[in-house]
Each structure stands twice: as C-alpha cells, then as structure tokens.
Amino acid sequence: MTNSVNRRVRASQKRQRLMAAAARVLHEQGVERTTLADIAREAEVPVGNVYYYFKTKDELVLAALAEHSAHLDELVGELDRLADPRERLKALVEGWIDQRGTAARHGCPTGTLAVELDKRADGTLDAEAGAVLRRLLDWAAGQFRELGLPDPDDLALTLVSAYQGMSLLANALREPDVMTREGGRLLRWLDSLGVRDAGR
Template structure:
C-alpha cells in the first residue's frame, strides 16, 4: 500500500501512523501479543518494517496504540448510541452492537478483554493500566445510562452488563459458537426491558 499522491509529508506520516495503529489493533486481536511480531503489523499495514520504528519504538508502543484504537472504536460507538433519546435504547443498542460482532468474538474473543487478560500476565508496567482505562471508559458510559434510567446502583448494574458481555464473548470464543452471543444478547435485552423507569 502506498501513500496517496498529493499528501504533504506530515499528512503522509499521519496516514502511515493511522494504518499502523489500525493494523496493530487487528493483528494483536487475531494473534495475541506474544505471537505478534512488529513485522506482522508492518505487513498488515503495508509499511516497510524499518519504517515502523520511526513511529513506534517497541512492540509495547504498538500495543498501547492498539488500545488507543479500541478506545476510538468505543467512542465512535457510544457517540452513535448517544443520538438515541432513551438510555434503555442506548443500552440495548450497545448489546446489539456486541452481538453484531459475534463471528469475530467466536473466533478471537473480545478485542479489549482478551488483550487485557494477556497483558495482565506480564510484569506490571503501564500497559495493564492502559487496558483498564478502556474498560473503565465503557463501564462509566454504561453506568451513566443506568443513572439516567434511574436504576439504583448504576455502577453495579454497569459491571453486571459489561461482565455479561465479557462472559458471553469468552464462551463464544471457547466454544467457537457465535450463537452464544445471539442467545445471551437476547437475554440481556430482555433483562434491560424489565428495569423500571425512574
């Protein structure tokens, strides 16, 4: 893949960095941190391996970039859901978005969750905190929806919902059965419908 003609040097560099970041998120999700090489990410991004070090000095820098990419995806999703007028519908939309990714989850698990688990097995050094920030961001958004709904203990309900998602992703992946996500997503949507309005 070559940079688009007509881009300034700074624009071309920014585009290359974006390609590397997106490739890092995808390859690390598919192969895991330990089995992914910088060359794998470079190849996926269409960037010569030697150029990677201009943007990212270490593989850990690429892992952090992948977590930033996951944050961006989460922010895009929640911004889209925030356009819905009702917090219950936003939460059900979140569940539907999870279920839409059932094939990917069955093959590789939850992008952020699997990365967080793998990072946690390494010596502490900051990446575990970066992964936790992404998950906290999701928990905070979900808790805010429960708060707007008037649900008692919105933080606890957020942990229940996000925990259910992580569980169904793990089971779908372990069993290689995307329909686990479908069935459990339906169960979560029905549970959300039972919660009273404030």
C-alpha cells in the same frame, strides 16, 4: 510549504494505518505471537517504517489500546444520538451480537488484551487496557442513572461482565450462537429493568 504539509499528512496517515493494523493483529494473534513485521504487513508499509513511528512492541500495544479507545468514543457518540438511554444500552448489546463471529474467533478485543497483558512479567500495560473498560462501565452507568434506576454502577458491572463472559465462552467454544443467546437474554433484562417499579 505544500510539500511539507503533504509529507506530514502522509506520515499521519501511515501512523494511523499502523495503529489500526496493530489493533487488528494483536486482537487476532495476541501480543506474544505478534511481530512488528506482522503489523507492517497488515498496514502495507515497509517493516523499517514501523520503527520510525514505534520503537518497541509495547508502544504498538499502547497504540492498539488508543485505537480501542477511539473506537469506543465513536461507538458512544453514535449511541448517544439515540434519545432514550434504554435504547442506547440495547443498541450496544445488539452491536455485541452483530460481532458474534469475531468474538467466537478472537474474543473481546479489549478484554482479551487486558487478560494477556496482566500475565506479563512487567505488568505496565494492563492498567491501560483496564482504563478502556472502565470508560465503558462509566458510560453504561450513566445510562442506568439517566433511567433513574437504583445502583447504576452495579447494573453497569452486570452488563459489561455479561458481555465479557459471553465473549469468552463464544471464543472458547467457537460458538457464535453463545453471543446471540446471551445477548438476547441481556436485551430482555434491559427491557425488564424498572418495569415492576413503574407499575406500582
């Protein structure tokens, strides 16, 4: 009984390592340049093991998207511990600024994957990447709604669009400072929202 449980635990851990490795390698190399062997090497498992858990590269892409989704859940869980919705939004932006080096090298993990998947002929996985971004938009809109601001969905779109744009430019220009400057602008924008209305 114990051996069986241990085997299941080890199998689960190996699958999790492969999912995390898929998310990292696909972000760094892109879908087309990544092989199953690359992911196996990153996860430190024999390449034959990859096929046991994931039969195709598309299954690994889905696993990477599940990792992005889980990371978003974890991030939102941490942000939701903050009492004030404006502080939650600002902490989100500060997190983006902290990731400026990664953004300059590889762009936004989910955004770059969504763009790449959209260009594939079969076009079946891009909606999955879009769903992760939709969840971020919905969460941000909830924060703006809690602040009592008008058009919370539009404000969320502005915020997430700004992040995607600054990630793209930081990556294209290889300049992490783009994230710092534009992130600072977003923080000032968040501070300014609703201030004029409150003073009336």
